[in-house]
Amino acid sequence: MRVRVWGSAAAAVSVAALALAPGAVATSSPVSTKAVTEYGRVTFVPDGDTIDVKIDDVKPDAGRTGTRIRFVGLQAMEQHTYKVDLTQATGECHALEATARLREILGGERNDYRHRRTDGARVMLSAKDSSSSSRNRELRMVSTKDALGDWQDVAITMLTDGMTLPFFNGVEYTHNKEYRVAARAAAAQNLGIWNPDSCPGNRPSPHAQLAMHVNWDAPGDDAKHLNGEYFRVTNTGTTTASLSGWWVRDSSLRDFFHFPKGASIRPGQKVFVHVGKGLAKRSTNGNQHFYWGQTTPAFENITGAPKYMGDGGYLFDTIGNLRAWEMYGH
Template sequence: MASSTVSTLIVCVLIVLAGCVGSGDIAAGPTSTTTDSTATQSTTSTASAESDVTVEVVDVVDGDTIKVVMPDGARETVRLLGVDTPEVYGSNTPDEFEGVPDTEDGRACLRDAGYAASDFAKERLSNRTVGLRFDEKAGERGYYGRLLAYVVVDGSEFNYELLTEGHARFYDSSLEERARYEAAELDAREQGVGLWACATEGGASGGSDATTAKGLSVSVVADAPGNDNENLNGEYVRLQNDGDTAFDLSGWTVSDAAGATYTFADGTTLNPGDRLTLYTGSGTDTATERYWGRSGAVWNNGGDTITITTSDGQTALTYSYD
């Protein structure tokens, strides 16, 4: 599994929550915070692993907002400094993301990029012990009272990872890391990775468009963080019903070009406005999540074909991505 491109497509077929509100967190003056002055040597040349306090992550709200428990037991919401990921709960404004067209395709692409950023954050941060590092230029709290911090996990600065992986834009503000963060965003834009794929091909992130009368959307995240075979739930296919009619997916299948096939269980329904994510690895099925239970990665980072077939053997759609 090779490239680091998140391939996303909105495909319509006949049968087809308080997150990135970064702009409101204008830095206020520092508040008094007791820290335990822990520090860990970085394992990468690009990540700063110094931290002022160690906390427990109890919820990942979206790509740039988490909730934590402080050493004294207090619960805090943390807004990640210097980054802004696309919205998943509200609408996106394409002109905030350089080069992304202000079109329906552009907004839809950013929406999917927001979900990809949230999934990336959940994979890296959920239920983890992490470090927080504050920035004297930004202050410790924003306008809404949220902590403003760099998050350190596994010896890496997660805020910076969001930028290098193309999951976030640099959020222009006063902070010590400004020059490095601006350079990271520019590099990701030039490579067209992550959300910056939305700036090409009219806002579509790969593949060819196919439209019919109704509304099932399909997207794929093929490149999981790290080794794909060691992070099977970091890759997934997601279906969304943008139409007005519920779809009974009982017996429908999802397969790749090599013939690996997943079959939806009886009673699987995708209601209007709902999303259903099929993860490659193992987990507990829910109304919005299904787990394939594979022992190895399925979706090729360099390109593959998704085929969705109905219970009576009819091809509902095929989607090839590069």
């Protein structure tokens, strides 16, 4: 099955077949697992990377609007409260925009099974491993049909529009490379989350020119040398920038590192955020070192075909603008 890409900028992105035949054996894990392809209708879109789906011939869980599905390939900014009326919902900058865009694509604002009302789009859900999940949500690639009846990869649409960060998966890796291409295309155009001046409010340190580098491969065993993995922020401009309250993250959802009060970076200076534990702040030859406090490696290692794994490092200011980033991988 060939799947065309949804969206105005989609012609630049080629998408391969989304699903294996039901019952086919995937080879991405040490034990045999079965691929899955299911169909259903969207009943609710709570946020920018999650949907509820009434899967054909499957009864919803008690008290639920359907099976909760977590998108492969997407990492939306965090939404704090969930409402049908998004004017009453709250979240980080770009979180509600992602939810609104996903609702525009898939619908699903009503959910009343007693009257058999499900107004969302019909979707195809697929995975190389039927057991793939994330926080009690089934992890799936999601497609829907356009007016011509062609299946469209919804994650490609969201990434092409700049609605979310890309999130690469080592098991559900079918479209890792395409997702990276779509995200980089959006970033090149400063779309959505990639626009460094898109969040409401006065941009902190507006003239700051910062660059991000991710050292994703520590010397030796990453698990034994956590501090060999780090974010490195460099001030390439001519003015000192405050980092107080700014934060860095990778693609995963974990406790992000927030710079402490008073942190700053001078012209030409480098600031490091090491993955492991250490002194809260240390200066060495004009560099500043901070410690994230993680107990396991944070960054995915680069791999080639077929998985095309990678990750990224992202620096956000206090109002949520993405001010520096590096996305790595083939």
